[in-house]
Amino acid sequence: MAEAKIIDGKAFAADLRNKVADQVHQLKENNNVTPGLAVVLVGEDPASKIYVQNKNKMTIEAGMKSFEHKLPADTSQKELLTLIEGLNNDPEVHGILVQLPLPNQINEQDILTKIDPTKDVDGFHIFNAGKLATGSDGLVPCTPLGCIIMIKDQFDGDLSGKQALVIGRSNIVGKPMATLLLRENCTVTIAHSRTVNLQAEAKRADIIVAAVGRAQMVKGDWVKEGAIIIDVGMNRLPKDKEGKSKLCGDVDFDEVKKIAGAITPVPGGVGPMTIACLLQNTVTAACAQNDLEIPKI
Numbered sequence: 278m279a280e281a282k283i284i285d286g287k288a289f290a291a292d293l294r295n296k297v298a299d300q301v302h303q304l305k306e307n308n309n310v311t312p313g314l315a316v317v318l319v320g321e322d323p324a325s326k327i328y329v330q331n332k333n334k335m336t337i338e339a340g341m342k343s344f345e346h347k348l349p350a351d352t353s354q355k356e357l358l359t360l361i362e363g364l365n366n367d368p369e370v371h372g373i374l375v376q377l378p379l380p381n382q383i384n385e386q387d388i389l390t391k392i393d394p395t396k397d398v399d400g401f402h403i404f405n406a407g408k409l410a411t412g413s414d415g416l417v418p419c420t421p422l423g424c425i426i427m428i429k430d431q432f433d434g435d436l437s438g439k440q441a442l443v444i445g446r447s448n449i450v451g452k453p454m455a456t457l458l459l460r461e462n463c464t465v466t467i468a469h470s471r472t473v474n475l476q477a478e479a480k481r482a483d484i485i486v487a488a489v490g491r492a493q494m495v496k497g498d499w500v501k502e503g504a505i506i507i508d509v510g511m512n513r514l515p516k517d518k519e520g521k522s523k524l525c526g527d528v529d530f531d532e533v534k535k536i537a538g539a540i541t542p543v544p545g546g547v548g549p550m551t552i553a554c555l556l557q558n559t560v561t562a563a564c565a566q567n568d569l570e571i572p573k574i
């Protein structure tokens with residue numbers, strides 16, 4: 278059997294970012310609206326710093342306004358809430374993203390529910406989570422949104438009746454991912470740390486989305502021939518002899534690519550699509566706030 282097709286997340290993302298840049302151009306020309314995204318970083322987490330840098334760079338490249346707020350690690354709940362209140366009331370800001378994780382003294386869920394749901398471009402507010410769960414239009418979390426776009430492309434848009442397995446039940450990825458797959462008429466299983474015989478669940482899946490944060494957990498003999506594998510994991514392997522530490526996903530790429538029909542690599546798969554979807558969500562939010570038609574993805 279031929280090896281799996283490698284799903285090129287970078288190419289998908291570049292295509293979506295181009296579409297977003299066109300939409301931004303139209304909004305500026307026709308409606309005098311420039312979408313603006315505020316990104317809030319609390320503390321010095323090195324990975325978060327890089328993510329935030331990339332988000333700001335891509336926001337500007339798409340022709341939008343970027344507002345970067347860097348706060349010290351000892352910022353209090355009250356100080357962060359004051360900043361969010363200011364952003365909620367700022368008409369130039371259409372989207373607000375608070376980079377997670379937050380330091381321990383801050384109650385994450387409380388912060389997320391204080392973001393104006395119409396500006397919640399992460400889609401983490403309970404209002405948007407509820408809209409997704411009940412099938413009405415709202416802001417959808419960026420990583421699952423990027424995944425469903427790439428999955429649909431593998432099946433020419435029709436996922437009806439496919440067996441889908443989501444490994445991981447986080448509010449950020451697993452739960453919204455399962456809902457999006459259900460919305461496309463998949464038969465969805467959500468697996469987690471207490472699942473009995475995960476391998477057997479994986480073996481019957483046409484689509485697997487792995488989002489558990491365990492390096493190379495999904496092995497070649499777990500996977501049905503021809504299945505579509507989406508790897509959301511971003512793990513660092515222990516340093517090698519030269520002192521370098523490689524990034525890897527939740528899927529054992531070298532094994533699984535011999536069996537699967539298509540697979541996302543790490544890096545270069547889901548990651549770039551997450552940022553592109555954040556930009557798309559910012560345009561969606563800007564349109565909704567100005568009573569303009571929301572562009573179709």
Ligand code: GUN
Nearest residue numbers: 374375376377378399419
């Ligand atoms: N940290 C890791 N992923 C994400 C994300 O999608 N959004 C935010 N705000 N923080 C994150």
